[in-house]
Amino acid sequence: MTVKKKRIIVLAIVAAILLTLVIWTAWGNTALELNTYTISSDRLPEVFDGYRIAHVSDLHNAEMGKNNEKLLDMLRDAEPDIIAITGDLIDSRNTDIDIALQFTKAAMEIVPCYYVTGNHEARVSEYDELKAGLTEQGVVVLDDERIELELSGETIALLGVNDPSFQTDYLFGDSESVMKNKLQEISDAENEFTILLSHRPELFEVYADNDMDLVLSGHAHGGQFRLPFVGGLVAPNQGLFPKYDAGLYTDENTNMIVSKGIGNSILPFRFNNRPEVILIELNKDI
Numbered sequence: 001m002t003v004k005k006k007r008i009i010v011l012a013i014v015a016a017i018l019l020t021l022v023i024w025t026a027w028g029n030t031a032l033e034l035n036t037y038t039i040s041s042d043r044l045p046e047v048f049d050g051y052r053i054a055h056v057s058d059l060h061n062a063e064m065g066k067n068n069e070k071l072l073d074m075l076r077d078a079e080p081d082i083i084a085i086t087g088d089l090i091d092s093r094n095t096d097i098d099i100a101l102q103f104t105k106a107a108m109e110i111v112p113c114y115y116v117t118g119n120h121e122a123r124v125s126e127y128d129e130l131k132a133g134l135t136e137q138g139v140v141v142l143d144d145e146r147i148e149l150e151l152s153g154e155t156i157a158l159l160g161v162n163d164p165s166f167q168t169d170y171l172f173g174d175s176e177s178v179m180k181n182k183l184q185e186i187s188d189a190e191n192e193f194t195i196l197l198s199h200r201p202e203l204f205e206v207y208a209d210n211d212m213d214l215v216l217s218g219h220a221h222g223g224q225f226r227l228p229f230v231g232g233l234v235a236p237n238q239g240l241f242p243k244y245d246a247g248l249y250t251d252e253n254t255n256m257i258v259s260k261g262i263g264n265s266i267l268p269f270r271f272n273n274r275p276e277v278i279l280i281e282l283n284k285d286i
Contacts, residue, residue, distance in 0.1 A: 025271055032064050032262070033274045034074055037248055039214055039255050040285040043193040045154035048282055054080035054111075055278035057199075057218025058118070058261025060091040061099050064275070068103045071262065071277065075110055078279045082149070083107050085139075086218045087118025087163060087199035091265055095124050101133045113139045116160040118199040118219060119170055119236075120265070142197060146186045157194040159186055159212075164200065175237070179203045183210040193282075201244035201258045202237050208254040214280070215256040222246040222260030225271040232273075 054075050064070040075083060085107075089100045107113050115134060121127045134141050142160020149156050161182045164175035179198070183206065187194070193213050201217040223232010223245035232245030249256045262275040 025269060028272065028274050029269050031274050032070055032074060033276050034078060034279060035276050036279045037257055038281050038283055040283040041193055041213055042285045043191060043213060044282055044284045045156065046284050047151045047154045048156055049284040051282040052080040053280045054078050054083045055086065055216050055257065055259055055280060056083060057086040057259035058088040058221060058263055060088055060263025060265050061094060061096045062263030063099060064262065072106050074277050075107060080111055080279065082111055083113045084197050084216050085113060085115040086197050086216050087116055088120045088218065090120055090124065090130060091263065092120040092123035095126055097126055097130050097133065100130060104134055104139050105137050108137050108139060114142060114158060114160065114197060115139050116142050116197040116199060117162045119163045119165045122163050122165040144182050144186060157188065157192050159194060160197040175200065176203060176206060179206045200237065201256060204244055204249060204256050207256060208251040212254050215254065217256060218259045218261050220245045220258055221270065222273040224267055224273065226273040
């Protein structure tokens with residue numbers, strides 16, 4: 001075989017590999033997946049055994065199918081009791097309030113929705129318009145507050161906090177102190193099963209110190225680029241090889257589930273990191 005033919009074969013192989021990677025990456029950015037977790041606790045009232053929470057995070061104005069029907073169909077099929085939305089429903093660089101409200105209006109037709117802000121909501125002047133629209137639809141906007149979810153006379157606590165960047169600098173502010181103060185104000189010392197919706201996973205130690213049973217978070221985008229056997233490559237407020245990029249983390253009685261999110265921001269694509277909806281089932285640990 002001549003040198004010229006060898007070069008042609010090598011170039012053809014390289015081109016085929018690159019084309020495969022491009023196709024796979026394009027598919028992976030739209031191939032929405034459902035990942036499920038079971039959380040067990042002896043603090044959970046028996047009537048909440050089997051309670052299901054769908055978790056959506058970091059939509060960033062993305063649309064999965066026309067009018068987000070692919071995402072909405074997945075939520076319907078999951079048959080949750082509630083939907084939790086943990087921030088960055090909009091994208092501050094390409095804000096579209098209508099897309100966000102169109103999604104939440106349809107989601108509210110499935111089950112009640114509970115929402116907390118992310119850092120992108122803190123950046124835009126349109127946030128008051130978004131909040132008003134959500135409230136008008138019946139979405140519960142948890143603005144540094146605690147409510148009770150009730151079934152057959154039994155309750156569990158649901159807490160929601162605004163992103164710390166509403167109060168401190170996004171990159172250089174003391175988000176940890178802000179979060180500590182928020183949780184001290186709204187948490188309760190009673191032995192009640194407590195769920196926290198908070199956009200920021202890097203504050204996991206603060207959540208554990210405040211005895212949260214379950215934390216639902218996002219923000220990390222799964223590390224944007226996921227490497228085999230390594231995990232995420234980079235995440236905001238965590239830097240390279242983030243500790244809390246996706247999945248379940250446990251510290252004694254506190255479990256945190258970090259969503260890889262759905263949309264993208266700054267970087268227009270993700271690699272080896274499919275967008276996801278999370279479904280959590282609560283089980284009574286006897």
